[in-house]
Amino acid sequence: MEWTALLLSRVQFAFTVSFHIIFPSFTIGLAAWLTVLEACHLVTGKPVYRRLFEFWLKIFGVTFGLGVVSGIVLAFEFGMNWSRLSQVTGPIQGPLLTYESFTAFALEASFFGVLIFGRSRVSPPIYLFSTMMVALGTTFSAFWIMVNNSWMQAPVGYAIEKGVFVPTEWQAIIFSPVVWVRFPHMLIAAYLTGAFCVAATGAWYRLNSKFAVEGMLMLRMGLFLAALLVPIQLFFGHLNGDYVHERQPAKFAAIEGRWHDEQPASEVLIAIPDEAREENRFELKIPYLGSLIASMRLVSKEVGLTSFAKENRPPVLIPFFAFRVMVGCGLLMMALAWLGSLYLLLDRRKGERLLLWATFLSFPLPFIATLTGWFTAEVGRQPWSVYGVLRTADAVTPTLTVQAVTVSLIIFAVVYLVIFGFGMLYVNRLLRAGPVRSKPILPLNPKYSFAVVGNKPVPETAQGSAT
Structure with missing residues (x-):
């Protein structure tokens, strides 16, 4: 294998985007989880929901920051490594990324500040609304990214003028049937990631006899949500397979490992x-x-792969095995979610530690499924950058050298490993500390320092340790 600037650029982008996708796939689900916790606290007044909210908010803040930092690098790579792609698809991809900034980033940046600093400055309903807006912002971010990527997978609503892709019908681009299959698939993947991470954290606390009430609540809510979502995710996965079968037959043949008709x-x-x-x-x-x-x-x-010219075939090994790993993770998650939920509903005690260990060890599954799903989609799309109309070899920066990409790849790898290594160590410290019952802090505005218990506002300082 010859290490060309094209191949190294693909490796570099795969490395950085694989790091990046870990964090959005976690924070999108976690933002929704925070909204549920805040709503439960507002309705029931139980301090356990408040403790869990404050606990997971810290983790959300760290991982959200890591996701933003890793995403910024991708924008630079489009200019440095893929300038031809940026040049010829800019009239379409540029506005889509701008829409993400105007919707997702605006909501996240505005209301995340309220979550961090505004508990004592705004009323509980406004605080809940801010939490919902952060969750909506993360969802908008996923939506616009999926619109962008889905256009590259199945380009529609465009014309080519002087070698540049020009949008002719934004409605066709944004409301493409492919988008409305792939976006829910990614969104549910994020929710499942959050659900299994929450359930695994609860299981770990139960195994270590710590935070018993909080641990059981996380375990139940995580597994119950996963039990509902995994079958829906498998259905959307099947719909994704239908679009690949129809629009990307070479990729479908590679996934199936089918060589001949x-x-x-x-x-x-x-x-x-x-x-x-x-x-x-x-x-x-x-x-x-x-x-x-x-x-x-x-x-x-x-159809089999031999029906396509060799230069138009994707690599086979990665999509073939990645797809099977993704499906295997999905089936394991469904089995664990269903069996675990049934066990909790029956309130059994025998075999509890086995369930707790299985749930704790399951937290990598949604991350692996998400990564292998993207490996299947992106490697299977080769040799096309925009499927069927722009080859990856024609999308790379023409003047790029092997030496330049090698140096930048090494720098990125070192910086990512250092920064994200320390970030994960800090998250691990937060997880070990757990949802501690901290002493009440004197609010800046006593008017809003209450929770709602029944129909009566009760000061947070008067709630004691009741759960």
Whole structure:
């Protein structure tokens, strides 16, 4: 393999964007969780919801900051490594990223300050509204990014004038059917990430006999939410497969590990694809299932990779294995969420530690599923930057050198590992400290220093330690 400036640029972008996606996929779900906690505290007046809110707000603040920092680097890479892409797609991608700034960043920046500094300065309903706006801002951010990426996956509503992509129908771009399949898929992935992280934290506290009430609440709310969301996520995953089958047949064939046209098509469960020999080794497959999954018919004809010219085929190994890892993580999450929720509903005691350990160890699953899902989508899109119309080789900066990309890649790797290493250590300290019952702080505005218990405002300082 020859390490060209193009390949190194792809590796660098993959490295930085993989770091970045970890944080939004966590903070989007966590912002929604904070909204639920604040609403529960406002309605019930139970201090346990307030403690959990303050606890997770600290973690949200750290991870949100790390996400912003890692995202800024991506913008620089578009200019440094992918200037041709920026130049020819700027009339479309530029406004979409601007919309993100005007909606997502504006909401997040404005109301996050209220969350940090405004508890004693605004009324409880306004504080809840601010929490909702932060959650809405993170959702807008995901939406505009998915609109942008979905246009690159399935370009619509454009014309090419003098080699530049010019928007002709913004409605087609923003309301593309592909967007409304991929955006919910990503949003639910973020909610599942938050749910499993919350549940895993609760399980860890229960295993260590710490914060019993808070731990059980996190465990229940996390697993119950995951039990509801995982089946919906699998459904949207199937809809994603339908769009890939229709619009990106080469990617679909690579994911399936299908080299030759088949009618009816088998479903390859596991194999080792051999691109040089155009076949699979150690293949295990199920007859007819490939046609059923792809077309909902048992005898449909499905296209293989050899039907496409080699220069138009994506790499096979990464999308093939990444897809199976993603699906495997999804099935494991569904099994754990359903069994764990049933166990909690039945209020069993036997085997509790096994459930707690399984839940605690499950927290990497949604992160792995999210990363492998993006690996499947982005590597499977190759050799296209804008699918079918702009090759990745034509999107890279023409004057880029191997030496320049190598140096920047090493610098990025070192800086990311240092900054995010310390960030994760600090998050770990916060998790170990837990939702402690801190002493009440004298508010700047006593008028708003109350919670609502029933229909009566009760000062926070008078709530004691009741849960």
